[in-house]
Amino acid sequence: MPARMRHVRAIAVVMGCASVALAVSVPAQAAPPRHGNGIERAVLPAGDGWAAAEGSTTGGSQAAPEHVYTVTNRAELIAAFKDAGDAPKIVRIAGTVHGNSDVNGTPIGCEAYQQGGYTLENYLAAYDPEVWGRDEVPSGPLEDARAASAKLQAAAVNVNVPSNTTLVGVGKDATIIGASLQVKNVSNVIVRNISFKDTYDCFPQWDPTDGDEGAWNSEYDNLVVYGSRHVWVDHNTFSDGDRPDAGQPHYFGQIYQQHDGLFDIVRGADLVTVSYNVLKDHDKTMLIGNSDGAGASDRGKLRVTLHHNLFKDVKERAPRVRFGQVDSYNNHFVATRGSAYGYTYGIGAESKLVAEHNAFTVPAGLDRATLLKKWSESSLTAENNYVNGRKTDLIAVHNAGVPTEQLTEGAGWTPELRTRVDHPLVVPVLVALKAGAGKAPGR
Numbered sequence: 001m002p003a004r005m006r007h008v009r010a011i012a013v014v015m016g017c018a019s020v021a022l023a024v025s026v027p028a029q030a031a032p033p034r035h036g037n038g039i040e041r042a043v044l045p046a047g048d049g050w051a052a053a054e055g056s057t058t059g060g061s062q063a064a065p066e067h068v069y070t071v072t073n074r075a076e077l078i079a080a081f082k083d084a085g086d087a088p089k090i091v092r093i094a095g096t097v098h099g100n101s102d103v104n105g106t107p108i109g110c111e112a113y114q115q116g117g118y119t120l121e122n123y124l125a126a127y128d129p130e131v132w133g134r135d136e137v138p139s140g141p142l143e144d145a146r147a148a149s150a151k152l153q154a155a156a157v158n159v160n161v162p163s164n165t166t167l168v169g170v171g172k173d174a175t176i177i178g179a180s181l182q183v184k185n186v187s188n189v190i191v192r193n194i195s196f197k198d199t200y201d202c203f204p205q206w207d208p209t210d211g212d213e214g215a216w217n218s219e220y221d222n223l224v225v226y227g228s229r230h231v232w233v234d235h236n237t238f239s240d241g242d243r244p245d246a247g248q249p250h251y252f253g254q255i256y257q258q259h260d261g262l263f264d265i266v267r268g269a270d271l272v273t274v275s276y277n278v279l280k281d282h283d284k285t286m287l288i289g290n291s292d293g294a295g296a297s298d299r300g301k302l303r304v305t306l307h308h309n310l311f312k313d314v315k316e317r318a319p320r321v322r323f324g325q326v327d328s329y330n331n332h333f334v335a336t337r338g339s340a341y342g343y344t345y346g347i348g349a350e351s352k353l354v355a356e357h358n359a360f361t362v363p364a365g366l367d368r369a370t371l372l373k374k375w376s377e378s379s380l381t382a383e384n385n386y387v388n389g390r391k392t393d394l395i396a397v398h399n400a401g402v403p404t405e406q407l408t409e410g411a412g413w414t415p416e417l418r419t420r421v422d423h424p425l426v427v428p429v430l431v432a433l434k435a436g437a438g439k440a441p442g443r
Contacts, residue, residue: 017152039192039441040090040168042066048419049273049305049327057230057273059166059190060089070094070170073105074179078159086163086186093194094170099157099179100202105180110202113152116145118203127206129252134208143205150203150219157199157220158182161189169193172438176222177241184226192234193440196222197241200258208252215254221261225269235440237278238262238419245283246340259283261317265324266290270301278436280312283340289322292349292376299350299354300324305417308427310435313339320346320375321353327415329357330422332431337363345375345380345394352411355381355394359427360387368392369401381411386424 044057061066069080079233091376098107104400123146125131127138138146159179163186169175175195183189208214222238225231240259248256262279263286264287265272279285302324311318312334315352316337319326328345335341341362345355361372368387372380372394382394399406422430433439 007283012032023200032151039440040092040166041277042190042192042442044190044273045419047417048232049275049307049417050271050303050325051230051232051273052417053271053303055230057188057190057232057271058088059188059232060091060164061190062119063088063090063166068092071097071178071193073097074099074101074156075105075161077093077104081160081162081165084162090164090166091166092168092170093174093176095173096175096177097179098177099159099199100153100371101156106164106205111151113149113156113202114145115148116141118142118145118149120372124204124251127208129208129214132208134214137207137209138205146203146205150201153202154219160184161191162186164188166190167194168191169195169437169443171443180220181223182226183224183228183231185228187229188318189228189230190232190234191223191236191280192232193236193437193443195237195239195437196262197239198243198259200240201260202258204256204258205251213253216251216257218257218260220259221264223263225265225272227267227269229270231272233272233274235276235435235437237280237437238282239278239280240282244281254372257283261285261287262314264288264290265302265304265319267294268297268301270303272304274304274306274309276308276431276439279313279314279318280310281314283315285311285314285317286319287317287322288319288324288326289348289351292322295323295350302326307418308422308431308435310334310431311344312336315340316342316344316373317346318344320348320373321351322348322349322376323352325352325411325413326354327417328353328355328425329418330427330430332359332428333363334361335363335366341366341435342370344371345382346375347378347380347407348372349376349378349382351376351378353378354411354413354415355380355382356384357421357424359424359442360385360392361428362388368394368400369398372407374396374398374402374405374407378437379410379412384424389425391424
């Protein structure tokens with residue numbers, strides 16, 4: 001039987017121009033039902049990727065009864081994190097949590113954040129290249145209004161996850177929409193069994209100097225691991241939900257891009273295992289290391305394991321790697337006919353990528369030389385990978401097809417932290433059966 005429910009008087013959140021004060025009462029369930037303990041109290045298995053090195057990743061598995069919470073909206077989620085602090089905690093997501101929402105969890109629109117007379121129509125009129133030109137980034141009152149509006153949204157969308165946390169979805173339908181979970185400068189975090197959808201930027205910035213034709217630039221990933229150690233991300237689904245890039249309008253000849261990445265691991269993050277997730281229907285999917293100039297903070301870090309994940313219809317960065325020792329094995333990469341495709345693995349500055357025992361399913365006519373993309377001079381190991389059921393030397397195919405971007409073999413290290421390695425021919429079936437939210441064992 002569950003112990004007595006208690007209530008924590010929590011935060012007051014002020015949402016800018018509307019001056020909406022949110023007084024929140026958060027239920028903390030003292031003991032989850034016994035059938036839920038399998039996933040909620042689980043820890044990373046020994047030897048399961050880089051997050052198992054130099055200690056263990058246990059999240060909130062040792063949470064006291066008063067630090068087990070069930071939350072149903074953004075305000076309750078923030079209040080639970082605040083109440084427990086860095087003590088071990090289990091935070092259970094029940095139903096759908098909206099990042100852009102009022103005190104009751106009801107979704108709100110972009111107009112709730114608008115400041116200083118900003119509207120998209122006014123912005124488009126002011127910075128149309130025929131009016132503003134193409135030599136300078138926008139400035140002036142409407143750009144200031146856009147920036148102020150964006151700052152207000154960021155205060156709602158970005159949610160910081162403390163150390164010693166297990167964040168876990170209840171059942172098969174736990175969903176977070178429009179929020180960006182920030183695992184920032186903390187340690188020992190587990191995120192499992194959640195569908196992350198559509199973390200969208202209401203206020204993209206137009207930059208006419210970005211590339212030859214200009215571009216719309218946006219903020220927010222579904223999940224960011226930033227400067228943190230010992231993080232296990234397992235059995236989640238990441239996507240743009242009902243707002244795919246393919247359906248967005250074009251302004252000034254460019255897609256009105258309201259999404260950044262799906263899931264990034266950056267700024268000296270280290271000892272991360274990413275297993276049995278689905279990442280789908282997105283453009284810039286995953287960065288491991290976000291800058292060529294970050295060597296001072298990133299060298300010797302960004303040790304990440306990716307295994308048994310599905311990357312489906314993602315255009316690029318699956319992942320793009322800088323500096324890190326990244327072990328990517330037993331993943332399934334799928335590009336369906338008609339989907340936008342640029343590359344899968346991006347080989348960046350001083351990266352040490354090992355890509356082995358993976359499966360690729362691609363349409364006829366897709367240039368297999370583009371499965372790899374060389375951004376900087378780095379070596380990699382790419383062995384025993386299968387494309388459409390055939391063993392393929394990815395490096396040899398790339399070098400033959402892109403003679404101006406020759407890749408050299410040998411990442412310079414051999415992964416040891418693997419609990420199982422499956423033959424690439426069975427990986428598509430295993431990943432289809434087991435990867436994604438709602439499929440975590442013990443849920």
